[in-house]
Amino acid sequence: MTTVKKRAEVFRYVGLDVDASSLTGHYELDGRRFQETVTFEHLGDLRAPATASLAELWYLLAGLSYYKAGAAHTVDLGATHVGEHSLALLHAALHDGLGEFSFRNQLPLNDVVITGGVAVQQLLPYLDTTKVLIPFGGGIDSVVSVTHVSADLDRELFVVSPASGPFAPLEATAQVTGLPIVRATRHLDPQILKGDPSFFNGHVPVTAMVTMLAVIASVANGRGGVVMSNEHSSSAPNLIWNDQPINHQWSKSEIAEVLLANAVAERIGNEFCVASFLRDRSELWVAQQFAQEDDYLGVFRSCNRAFAQDSTQRAATWCGECDKCLFINLILAPFLSREQLRAIFHCEPLTNPSLAASLEAMVGLGLDHKPFECVGDPDESAVALSYLCAKNEWRDETALVELSAKVSPDRDFDELLQPQGVSRVPAHWLR
Numbered sequence: 001m002t003t004v005k006k007r008a009e010v011f012r013y014v015g016l017d018v019d020a021s022s023l024t025g026h027y028e029l030d031g032r033r034f035q036e037t038v039t040f041e042h043l044g045d046l047r048a049p050a051t052a053s054l055a056e057l058w059y060l061l062a063g064l065s066y067y068k069a070g071a072a073h074t075v076d077l078g079a080t081h082v083g084e085h086s087l088a089l090l091h092a093a094l095h096d097g098l099g100e101f102s103f104r105n106q107l108p109l110n111d112v113v114i115t116g117g118v119a120v121q122q123l124l125p126y127l128d129t130t131k132v133l134i135p136f137g138g139g140i141d142s143v144v145s146v147t148h149v150s151a152d153l154d155r156e157l158f159v160v161s162p163a164s165g166p167f168a169p170l171e172a173t174a175q176v177t178g179l180p181i182v183r184a185t186r187h188l189d190p191q192i193l194k195g196d197p198s199f200f201n202g203h204v205p206v207t208a209m210v211t212m213l214a215v216i217a218s219v220a221n222g223r224g225g226v227v228m229s230n231e232h233s234s235s236a237p238n239l240i241w242n243d244q245p246i247n248h249q250w251s252k253s254e255i256a257e258v259l260l261a262n263a264v265a266e267r268i269g270n271e272f273c274v275a276s277f278l279r280d281r282s283e284l285w286v287a288q289q290f291a292q293e294d295d296y297l298g299v300f301r302s303c304n305r306a307f308a309q310d311s312t313q314r315a316a317t318w319c320g321e322c323d324k325c326l327f328i329n330l331i332l333a334p335f336l337s338r339e340q341l342r343a344i345f346h347c348e349p350l351t352n353p354s355l356a357a358s359l360e361a362m363v364g365l366g367l368d369h370k371p372f373e374c375v376g377d378p379d380e381s382a383v384a385l386s387y388l389c390a391k392n393e394w395r396d397e398t399a400l401v402e403l404s405a406k407v408s409p410d411r412d413f414d415e416l417l418q419p420q421g422v423s424r425v426p427a428h429w430l431r
Helices: 049-062 084-095 099-105 140-148 168-177 190-194 206-220 254-268 283-290 323-332 338-345 353-362 378-389 398-404
Strands: 010-018 022-029 032-041 074-076 113-115 128-135 154-162 181-187 223-228 239-241 244-246 273-276
Touching (some): 010 049, 022 049, 032 206, 049 084, 049 206, 049 254, 084 113, 084 254, 140 168, 154 206, 154 223, 206 254, 254 273, 283 323, 283 378, 323 338, 323 353, 323 378, 378 398
Parallel strands (some): 010 074, 074 113, 128 154, 128 223, 223 273
Antiparallel strands (some): 010 022, 022 032, 032 181
């Protein structure tokens, strides 16, 4: 029997516990209780006033993982400290960060009312702006940030793991950097992990949540900045639905970066900087830079199946079948030989017939939107395809050559290797 899903009436922020090394958020959805705990290693006391204040921003964002189960009409912030910028961040995270969730469930959230909350007070902790924390996911983006941010900075990595255990390829790639690591472990509520037939399901703005955890860890250790690794194309929506841009990567976008930075400044002042080092760069530029990092080629992995919450379900190698495998194969192909790519992937996603429709969508053909995945915009993918098809070793792949003849990107290869748009990166982060 199919369970009829019904929207909840009220989602409540019940309270936040801040201990020396952990945060626990308590939530309620029409009387049903949820909680999430994050534990940290290698950092100062979270109970310091500025850090505890920042923890409330994480608490607000993390609540969306539980809000989505019922998509309540009313959100009650209770006694949570909020200001103008805190509310702006939460409002955008709920409407735009849950945009893909809304689209997939055909569930507009423009009727949601946010109530409650009390005034926030600004605190000014001591911070050293020459010390930064770099959230590290083990993919080409975070590797390029690590290898290109100024070596004059005091740098540490920030790694987040699920309660089921660390991700092996991420850990292996992090080890190559030689940098010390600050760690956090997320303990999601078991009700969300197990699921429930009455719950709505869908994508949440996880990167925004992880960014806030990095900000908390950075300030707890007196570091004055968080170096994110989100490219220019992460701001591009997948499609427009009900006059709303739907962007799978909303929490990696420039808009989300500015909203989060403003909310942080509202609590601890403007000295702290959270910005994406790659904001003005294309995926193609990142791939070009990464292809020169020989030490990382054999250990990195961006395949989604390597990062399942359930450790027993994690793939031991690149699966070669998901959109992320396909995109990384495509974006690296202009800069690495076909033999090098095969040594990395142990397969060839670009020539896999079962991925032909995905590749068409990726380069802007076929589907009416790019895949709901962390991939570049269609222009970047189309330019990469055209470039690789001009290489001798790919000219015999008829399907790829025929597809490349159909694309008409607005930008060319050389243009995409130049800066794209604006960046909020401070000068002292640059070499």
